[in-house]
Structure formats: C-alpha cells, structure tokens
Amino acid sequence: MAGTPPPQTIPEATVARLPIYLRSLQEFAADENATISSGRLAELAGVNAAKVRKDLSYFGSYGTRGVGYDVRQLVVEIRRELGLTHDWPTAIVGMGNLGRALANYAGFSERGFSIAALLDTSDDKVGTVMGGTKVSHLDDMEGLVERHSISIGIIATPAIAAQDVAERMVGAGIESILNFAPTVISVPEGILVRKVDLAVELQILSFYQERRATDAGSAAG
Amino acid sequence: MAGTPPPQTIPEATVARLPIYLRSLQEFAADENATISSGRLAELAGVNAAKVRKDLSYFGSYGTRGVGYDVRQLVVEIRRELGLTHDWPTAIVGMGNLGRALANYAGFSERGFSIAALLDTSDDKVGTVMGGTKVSHLDDMEGLVERHSISIGIIATPAIAAQDVAERMVGAGIESILNFAPTVISVPEGILVRKVDLAVELQILSFYQERRATDAGSAAG
DNA sequence: CTCTGTGAACTCTTTCACAGCA
C-alpha cells in the first residue's frame, strides 16, 4: 500500500528536459509566491503544455488545478531530482581552446558545478592559471579526484587522446564523463558517458538545410 | 515499379546518427576498397548492428550480403545525404570564450563548414583577427551573409543577447541556427534551430550520478 | 470556469529474428 507513489523511473526524455524547465523557472524569476501554468512554462521552455504536465507528474509535483504550479516549490523539486542540492566538483582535461572556454564558462558554477581541477599534459599549460584555477599535470589527476571528491570528468582533448583520458578518469574513480572529443569512447559498465560533438550538430543542420534546397518549392513555413 | 526506392523520409533519429557513422568510417580510414560489416561499424559508432543496418537501409545503401559495405561508397552516400558535398559558410556571433573556441575549432572546417564571418558588438573585439578571420561588427552581418551565401548561423553570445541575434540572423537571410546560448530562442516557422547547452548536459549527468548514490546497492554494472 | 493530472491513442524508435543473396 502507498509504497511507491512517484514511480521510481523518470523517463530519459523527461530527465533531459528538467534542466530546461529549471532554467526557464529561474529566468521567470518570480516574486516570493508566484505560480506558473503548464502553458506558460511550456512556452518558456519551448515545448508543449501536455508534455510539461506529464513530465512534472513523474515526480509527483503538486500543481494546483485552476492555478498552476508554485514556482519556488517547483524549483526546489526539480533541483532535488537533478541532484543539484549540493555542489559537484568537476575536472576538465584538455586546455585547448575548448577547455579554456569551459574553464571560463560562468554557466557551470552558476548551476552548481565547480571546477576543482584543470588538467593537461603540455608543459606550456601546466602551472598556468585559467578561470581562477591552476592547471595541473594529467598525472596528478588521481590525487586531485580523491582530494576534491570529483565524480564528473569533462574531456576536452583532441579525439586521439580521449580514450586514454577516459581510462585514466575511470581509474581515478570518476563515474560520469562528459565527452567533447569527436570520438566514441568505451568505458566499463556502470560509467556514464554523455557526448557533445559540435560538428555533429552542424551536420544535422546541414542535412535539413540541404533537403530544404532540394525539395524545391515545398513550403518551408 | 522501381519508382521511389529510398523512401523520401529518413527518421530524425537516423539523421542524428549519420554524422557518427561518417566519422567512424573516416577513422576506419581503410585502403582503396575496404569493406566494413554492420557489426564493426556499430562497434566504432557505439550503437548496435541492427540499428546500423536499418539506418543505412533508409537511403538504399547497398551492402553486399556475406561481405559488408564498401567503405568508400558508404562515405560518399552519407556525405551526399548530409549535404556535405559542398562547403557550408557559417557565421559565428559572439566572440567570448566559446566563440573564440569555435572560431579556432579545426573540426568545423575538416567537415565542410567554413567560417565566413565572425561577429561581435564590442569595440574591443571588432577588427581583431581570430582563427584567421577578422571580426566584424554585428551590424554588418546582413551584407556578409549575402556576400558569402551564409545559411548557417552560430550563436555564442550570452543568453540575454541570443533572441536579438537570432532575429537579426533571420532578417539577414540565415535559415539554420545552432544556438549555444543557454536560452530558448523563438524563430519564425521554417527556420531550423538546434541547441547545445553545455550546462544542461552536466545536469543530466548529475541526475544519474545522484540517483546512483541514492539507489544504495543497486548494481551500477 | 481554469488548469492540473492522467489514461488511452498514437507515433516514433529500437530490437528481434529470419529469409535470402553472395
């Protein structure tokens, strides 16, 4: 009985949207006890209202019929679901252009991710300071991971180095990896990898753009 | 009969994987007339073999039973599907850390995307050279878009500026936008937008990482 | 009367499993 009111499984697709809802709610700012309807949140998040309601229902968020959702409460609930109630120390490996951009990206710390370690193998970079953090040598990763309880690693190296870095991360105790290198990395079971490939996104755009040109005359909008 | 062998619709999910296959094939390098099986390609791309076969079947790619796919031919076919048979001039708006990283990112040009224009509004940046291209003022975008036939725009500005930039892009004739700003932009119908939010990816990792800690004892792998 | 919460229908995607060609 009673037992499991919010089914222990939030669909992946929903999880991927929670950060967007969170961001939208925070932009929506809102005074102390503002409420927001699924329709309005949907608009801000760029999805449709039914989806918002269904998504929020998975973790038993109580909206009020005829009124909407309490913004403050919703923010708290989503943050809890996302595990954003505490800070996540991260390590970035690869201090090229992208790594430097990431190290300087304010958006990370704003959302609960601190940069606990920057790592590279090049003597040119080790010892310099980027985004307020000193760059350490990759060989020192293990100690840093332990000392700072780092559980998320970010790979911003060239493709060729990515697999090796991933293995070192796993060896150092990192359990989740965000991979920006344009290659597939393989990791042991239980290690979670997400990837972002900047050029892949462009190629997807290219597909639809090309098709638009090819499907002559088919209304684009 | 014969008529329309490749059904005119390639599923979105498949389109999103084609760039990965392409990259995998190119890494696989291969001498003149190498072949590759769906199983091997699946391994390289990090998916399963049935998916590879189904994906490739959508555009009528002829593999050879008992042998596999001709690597060279497959590369040509995928590139054609993705519209990568010609160069795509792009414009990057926002020369902060991320914009600079993108401007210097070799992966774009390697895959057929050239940077035809870099744009910013800050006097500090306009006139400087980044990644071999001179930074122009955002006000000059329209002329540059026309002159270089730019159809893809990349937004790398702070969130606050993104909607305005998107509107200027559309006004200048750009039809596809890759948005790195952490906000939803709205555009007229017919304009294609894809978004990449670096912090969102971290938040998704955070969800699963947190859950792993919470689901005490449940095997992670 | 408004707006949530949610079964049910529908659509998209993945996976299975095997016929058939080389």
Add this chain to the structure above:
DNA sequence: TGCTGTGAAAGAGTTCACAGAG
C-alpha cells in the same frame, strides 16, 4: 556459411482529450 535487408514485435515518447479539483 556470413552478413545484409527488412517485416513484425516490442518499447519509448508524445499528444489527445477529458474528468475533476480549486
């Protein structure tokens, strides 16, 4: 015998549509 190509089954995710709370 090995591997592709593909229907058909299974599984996810989305949307509909409406009962019912406030």
